[in-house]
Amino acid sequence: MSEQPRPVGSRLGRRNDPDRRDRIIDACLEVIAHSGVTGTSHRKVAARACVPLGAMTYYFDGMDDLLQAALTRFATGISDRFERRMAGASDADGAREAVAAIILDDVFGDDRELVLSHELYTLAARDPAYRSITTAWMERSRAALERHFDPETARLLDALIEGLSIHRALDSRTRDPHEVRTAIARITAS
Amino acid sequence: MSEQPRPVGSRLGRRNDPDRRDRIIDACLEVIAHSGVTGTSHRKVAARACVPLGAMTYYFDGMDDLLQAALTRFATGISDRFERRMAGASDADGAREAVAAIILDDVFGDDRELVLSHELYTLAARDPAYRSITTAWMERSRAALERHFDPETARLLDALIEGLSIHRALDSRTRDPHEVRTAIARITAS
DNA sequence: CACATCTGGGTACGATCGTACATATACCGT
DNA sequence: ACGGTATATGTACGATCGTACCCAGATGTG
Numbered sequence: 001m002s003e004q005p006r007p008v009g010s011r012l013g014r015r016n017d018p019d020r021r022d023r024i025i026d027a028c029l030e031v032i033a034h035s036g037v038t039g040t041s042h043r044k045v046a047a048r049a050c051v052p053l054g055a056m057t058y059y060f061d062g063m064d065d066l067l068q069a070a071l072t073r074f075a076t077g078i079s080d081r082f083e084r085r086m087a088g089a090s091d092a093d094g095a096r097e098a099v100a101a102i103i104l105d106d107v108f109g110d111d112r113e114l115v116l117s118h119e120l121y122t123l124a125a126r127d128p129a130y131r132s133i134t135t136a137w138m139e140r141s142r143a144a145l146e147r148h149f150d151p152e153t154a155r156l157l158d159a160l161i162e163g164l165s166i167h168r169a170l171d172s173r174t175r176d177p178h179e180v181r182t183a184i185a186r187i188t189a190s
Numbered sequence: 191m192s193e194q195p196r197p198v199g200s201r202l203g204r205r206n207d208p209d210r211r212d213r214i215i216d217a218c219l220e221v222i223a224h225s226g227v228t229g230t231s232h233r234k235v236a237a238r239a240c241v242p243l244g245a246m247t248y249y250f251d252g253m254d255d256l257l258q259a260a261l262t263r264f265a266t267g268i269s270d271r272f273e274r275r276m277a278g279a280s281d282a283d284g285a286r287e288a289v290a291a292i293i294l295d296d297v298f299g300d301d302r303e304l305v306l307s308h309e310l311y312t313l314a315a316r317d318p319a320y321r322s323i324t325t326a327w328m329e330r331s332r333a334a335l336e337r338h339f340d341p342e343t344a345r346l347l348d349a350l351i352e353g354l355s356i357h358r359a360l361d362s363r364t365r366d367p368h369e370v371r372t373a374i375a376r377i378t379a380s
Numbered sequence: 381c382a383c384a385t386c387t388g389g390g391t392a393c394g395a396t397c398g399t400a401c402a403t404a405t406a407c408c409g410t
Numbered sequence: 411a412c413g414g415t416a417t418a419t420g421t422a423c424g425a426t427c428g429t430a431c432c433c434a435g436a437t438g439t440g
Contacts, residue, residue, distance in 0.1 A: 020418095036316060038228045041397060054419045057399055115315045122308040124360055125301065126226060134360050155357070156373045163353025167345070170314055170324050183346045186377050210388095231427060244389040247429055 021059045024049045028070040033112045037067065037119050068129060071120045075133050078113070079140040081106060086144040095148035096184050099161060103180050107165035114169045153188055160187050211249045214239045218260040223302045227257065227309050258319060261310045265323050268303070269330040271296060276334040285338035286374050289351060293370050297355040304359045343378055350377050 027049035031040050042056040042063065060066040085102055089095040107113055123130035138158060145154035160183055168175070217239035221230050232246040232253065250256040275292055279285040297303055313320035328348060335344035350373055358365070 036312065042399085043397075052419050054399095054421085058418060063398070111315065115312070118308060118312040118315045121356065121360065122226065122305070122312045125305045125308045131360060138357065138361060152369055152372065155369065156354075156376070159353035159357040159373070160350055160377075161353065162356055163349035163351065164346075166311070166352055166356075167328065167349040170311065170321060171328060179342055179345065182342065183349070183377065186346070186379060187350075187373065189376060189379070232429080233427075242389045244391085244429095244431095248388060253428070 020049075020051060020055065024051060024055065024059055024066070025070050025073055028066055029074055029116065032067075032070065032119055033115050036115070037123065040067070042066075064129070067123070068133070071116070071123070071130065072133050074116050075120065075137040078106075078117075079137055082141055083144045086147065089148065092148050092188070095145075096181070096188060099145075099157060099184055100177070100181050103161055103164050103168070104177055107161075107169065114165075149188060150190075153190070156187050157184070160184070210239075210241060210245065214241060214245065214249060214256070215260050215263055218256055219264055219306065222257075222260065222309055223305050226305070227313065230257070232256075254319075257313070258323070261306070261313070261320065262323050264306050265310065265327040268296075268307075269327055272331055273334045276337065279338065282338050282378070285335075286371075286378060289335075289347065289374055290367070290371050293351055293354050293358070294367055297351075297359070304355075339378060340380075343380070346377050347374070350374070 024045060028040065028045045031044050031048055035044065040063075043053060045066070046053045046056055056066070060069065082102060085098045085106075086095060089098045107117070120130065120134060124134040125131075141158050141161075142151075142154045145157055149157060164180060164183060168180075214235060218230065218235045221234050221238055225234065230253075233243055235256070236243045236246055246256070250259065272292060275288045275296075276285060279288045297307070310320065310324060314324040315321075331348050331351075332341075332344045335347055339347060354370060354373060358370075
């Protein structure tokens, strides 16, 4: 479980733990990944972050505020890694290989990201506030792709990444890396 | 709101409403679409289906059993329509147009299916019981596609449908039908 | 017509939830 | 040195939840 990095415990009152809010957000992401948004409660997050229950309503303006902060951090982290991958590519072929690595290694890597992505999508499908998180995410992905491909191809490639990642994660078979590269080659063929 | 199709009301005791279970399942899907799995409760579903609360535990073995029944029905319905679309195509070009229609009209049509799909995916990402629902769904989709395309192309096409549908639904822009056809043409080009 | 049986429903219980709010503590201006 | 104030916490309340349980009443049999 998570330890409380601050050894204190004595200075109960004030201004002693500046990154407490950050810890709560991270704890919230772990709770969502483990129990889903459905099973996420102030109490579980507080216990996970080793903060008292009252801190929840103090740092966040209700449950929705907390969820948005957490999922925004998640999406930003994914985007950061995406951009880093793409920045490492010098030409179109390198970009294609970077995209393959994203599909094969990143999203498919662990269940955590798969679960969190879908939790976010589910909220975004209903609530515009969450949809703006996914919109920003997609915006950054496409911008990174447009460094190497034309705008239309970038959009299609982004959609392909999405679909392949989901299907490969939810299928439990079809683990052939070659078909990913085939798909990328076809979709980026003008 | 939903009316109770049976006019009775007098025959309270027994064996008077044979499709009560079906009504509950449909009501459950509507509640999920409206409030999400998070906001779905026995009470809400019972109210929606115009059945007493006690009927919930009578017809279903707890909340999970109800959710699985509901989402199975949803996925089956989507698969049925998918197969119908594909069955109407006589050649590869017709199949391509059918796929375009699926993306442009079906999934993107209303928010209801978008929401329900993601709710299902979210559960599937965590729970194997729900994952078998999505696996069966994908199986049928690919089988239908393989009537017109080779297996690998069918898989890629299926993934492309997924990604394009999601991105187009979650983006709130990018409504150009042409790019969908472009993507299909590229991915089905051997 | 009477009785055993089984389907279905009303209700109450225990648990859990979000959040408001009073309180306590530490910092800071004076 | 000493309030005043911002920061943080513990607790308690009202609402809602899933589900177990018991009873009502219809059904089929003798």
